Amino acid sequence: MDRNAVFQAFAGELAEMIVERIKLRAEKRLYTVQEAAAYLACSEEQLDNYVKSGKLRRTMTDRRPRYDLGNLDRFVDSARLAGRR
Numbered sequence: 001m002d003r004n005a006v007f008q009a010f011a012g013e014l015a016e017m018i019v020e021r022i023k024l025r026a027e028k029r030l031y032t033v034q035e036a037a038a039y040l041a042c043s044e045e046q047l048d049n050y051v052k053s054g055k056l057r058r059t060m061t062d063r064r065p066r067y068d069l070g071n072l073d074r075f076v077d078s079a080r081l082a083g084r085r
Helices: 003-027 033-040 044-052 069-083
Strands: 059-061 064-068
Touching (some): 033 064, 033 069
8 A cells, every 4th residue: 555545544534533523512512420521531529629629610401510512622621731831
């Protein structure tokens, strides 16, 4: 396989992954406590600590906590940027 064919195969796979991620984001915006903890790879208790410390915001719907995907992504981005210092 030449380099061009390898690049084309890689680009095709990457494009498919991007499309799937966009579809997922369009389908679901609010996550439960369990889903948000899994998304951040932390415990539910740690998620609650992030909220109490003001590092992460949650939304209450029908008196149940939900986590907006945008807030989760911003939290991850801020943690990543803080790690660069």
